[in-house]
Amino acid sequence: MKEFAPLLHSYWYLLRGAEMTLLMAVVAVVPATLLGILLALLQLFGKRFARAAVLGYLFVIRGIPLLVLLTFTYYLLPLTGIDLPPFWGVVVVLAFYYGAFMSEVFRAGILSLPRAQWDAARSLGMSRRLMLQIVIFPQALRLAAPPFVNLCVNLVKATSLVSIVGLWELTMASREIVERTLAPFQIFLGAAAIYFCICYTLALYGKYLERRVVHGH
């Protein structure tokens, strides 16, 4: 047990780092989701120009590693004169990055509904907006829920990259402690356990949603 003394001494510091990780993930997931829905709608129902723009955006984002995008923005922002605190800078990058992937999840959810549902809604005289609102979205969101949760898990883990641009969170906190204690294995084991707890809980929730999708009501 003695080997784990460094971890026992610093677990509180790690948990505070975890708090920051969670905060960042939660704050980023909200705009990412909204952006995802917007991009999905534009791609499905937008004018040709809007569809092409969205497609280009997804193409670019998919081809860039998040780490590169974070670092790039970190150096770019001061040059543009935009004075954004690092936390918000990172949140914006995460939102734009994950928004792209979320849009694919929502688009797939909407497209996987049978065409017959659209026919039924249209035949009852519903406007497109109304059918989306009361017929398509409620079903599509249910279908999209499991892959959506999957992306959220991904996002939580991706926050560990932001320590590279100097933002303090769980991974950064771990590195600080390691520098003081010289006990990398114990500390990172602790950090990994915390990440695992967060992600596993989310994944369980995703599994639960998946069962609900399969079994209906």
Next chain:
Amino acid sequence: MLEIAGVSKRFGTLEVLREVSLSVGAGEVVVVIGPSGSGKTTLLRCINLLEDYEQGTVTVDGEPIGYRLDPRTGKRQRMSEREIAASREHIGIVFQSYNLFPHMSVLQNIIAAPVRVKGVPHAKAEARARDLLAMVGLSDKAAEYPVRLSGGQQQRVAIARALAMDPKIMLFDEVTSALDPELVGEVLAAMQQLARDGMTMVVVTHEMSFARDIANRIVFMDGGVIVEQGQPEQLFFHPNTERVRLFLKRYNDRYRI
């Protein structure tokens, strides 16, 4: 009541409808029969513009549906989505695969469109929905979700849902084709009731004996055109064309027990 004039439709190079014209009077029940791929279902879907078509016009009570002719140039223009949605209110359709909304209860399925599209007060829409459910014999199922119902029950809910918009005309697209034989009767009974109440109906079906019972007129389609039409007795027993005679012979050979 319903006037279909010179409607043509193609899927790529395949001509599905070739200048089909058909008029249906108020309270009339017209049954469309014919082999698969003859264009029956497409014709129904063109009536309320679930399919676009290249030529021709459809009017209900004199009101054009989907396309209007420009009074000056005589050119055919597609109406705006809003106008098309508004005209669909008057045309009820029931599909082969029921197409109920699975995330809504039976009652919600029926009242959604009247309340959200027509602005009928909730209480009034619900009272009407319960009347309609009683008519199709499903009073006790208002709170159920579609997955808990049999195919025949779902199809009767679909009929009630379409009727809740108080349509001027009802279209039925092979509504019993997906049902177990034992459940067909209950759906046909609901349709018979509706015909007796004077609803104008266009019915696409493969149920020949039902067609004979319910129809004022039978229309036989093949290859995207109306080959022959007439009174049920005349068309079934003294068809004028060889094509209809052949179709009925094949049908009889297959279904004789």
